[in-house]
Amino acid sequence: MPGFTETFGLALQLIFSGSRDLVEIVMLSLQVSISAVLLGCLVGLPLGAWLVVGKFPGRTLLQVLINAFMGLPPVVIGLVVYLALSHSGPFGVLDLLYSATAMVIAQMLLVTPLVAALARQHLDDLYLEYRNLFASLNLSSWQIARALLWDARYSLLTVSLAGFGRAIAEVGAVMIVGGNINHLTRVMTTTIALETSKGDLGLALALGIILISLSVTVNAAVMGLRSSARRLAYA
């Protein structure tokens, strides 16, 4: 088994060589995770706002459930999506199992409760600050939700980033519903798991370095955006 320095050198060599396989895996990972986060935000952000301004029976129960779902084990989600998409499952006719779409669905189910719960916390704080104004302007719940989502937009970017972090680092669910098929559903995390078990640590470490770099880059971009916004006193 090669030593750490040798493996690290090999990993860097793979990254800078621009290996087609490596690029393909990275691009698929990004495609799947970004799609899942966008869909998760599309559902999770309005859901978070609805939990803040909506008045309906069972609201507290729903909040508790969403908070609990934040920590759902990915393999459980993977299993549920697998059962739903398998040929004998209710959505089997769609023939989505072992496809990138199935992976997007699984990651979206993981990301949505996280986005909804974190968004609810941010929006709740903002609502406390604004509630007198909203009440004095006699606004509808719909108008209030829209205003909260817009005014908390920079905080919600951080929320979506947390969702992206959960999606891109996830391995269990995509492994189950994607099957880790080469050139079709192989993403960074599943490749790392596979290559490590095979002993090909160079490729695994190269993907690990890319994964960490991506995470740092996205964090830095969002932090930059937030501090610009704060300077403008919008955040």
Add this chain to the structure above:
Amino acid sequence: MRQLWVCVPAPVVWPMPEISIQQSPVPLLQVSGLSLSVGERTLINDIDCVLKKGCRTVVLGPNGAGKSIFLRLLCGLMEPDVGSILWQGQAINSAVRRCLAMVFQHPVLLRRSVAANLNFALGNAGLGAVARRQRVAEGLHLARLQALASQPARLLSGGEQQRLALARALITRPTVLLLDEPTASLDPASVQAVEAIIESAHSQGIKIIFVTHDVGQVRRLADEVLFIHRGTITEQTSVAQFLSSPGSQVASDYLAGRLVL
């Protein structure tokens, strides 16, 4: 003081149609048996009062007397335990609420530009884009913030923020303006600017009900005093009468600057 309004581009027709206050013989506001408690503590205790349109009413009283809560109840921001609040004979509903505007001691401004804050208040007005732009321009002019229209509202000074909050309330064309210590912690120039806006709103026929601890401001802005002590109105009289011969020891102590417990 009225110059601000003279320059407003569009003619200002303040009263909203839902409660046509001018023609009605019914009092503008009738409060009966109003009470509110939180836990064991009675905050508002069996308040009865009638307010007429036209005059400016100041709500006075020591800290913790229940002035701000009374104002919030009048605006429909809080629900009383018992009692009724009738605006022009109507209980508070969405139509009545559209005729009421409230400005708080600490202005609540959205994380948006000055102009966007004004525009936001028109969300319920059902106006077209042109009319909204016109109202926003009116508001900017009224608050004298034209030069800062695109600036973030939260970067304004305290006085500018309060002027913006007032203008935002007024461009909704309310019939009644409720003000909770609108000039507390402002410098004299800002106080003067805010008072000018309030005075001009009054000259347009808007009923002004405000809370303050500034006796000078009471002389300048108010016609009628409601004195509240321990959640009860102990005195309702003209400003001149109240200041020259207050009707209770508590009111005398308050005016003399003695601690009222």
